[in-house]
Amino acid sequence: MNKKMIVLAISLAFPLTAFAFTPGDKCLDADRGHRVEHLAKDLDLNDAQKTKVDILYKELHEKFNAMINETHTKMQEMLTPGQRTKLEELNMQHERANGL
Secondary structure: OOHHHHHHHHHHHHHHHHHHOOOOOHHHHHHHHHHHHHHHHHHOOOHHHHHHHHHHHHHHHHHHHHHHHHHHHHHHHHOOHHHHHHHHHHHHHHHHHOOO
16 A cells, blocks of 8 residues: 555544544443453452552543544644545544444
């Protein structure tokens, strides 16, 4: 494949993935709690460890959200108005297909 096609594919795939996990997504918060409880059980974590693991996952979630927002902003700046409209349409199709 030529380099432009690969860049285009990645450029379109990441924002679609990013929109699947919107900042503040309650599903991710619930998933975090589930992961912490699962680890607590599997690793026999004490309460202090569970709290620290939960904080680590929360920080990861916040960093991920910041990265998504930054990528979205940069993408919007580089696209033409028509491309932005098309990207929003693709995001909406993705959301409908995934029940978001």
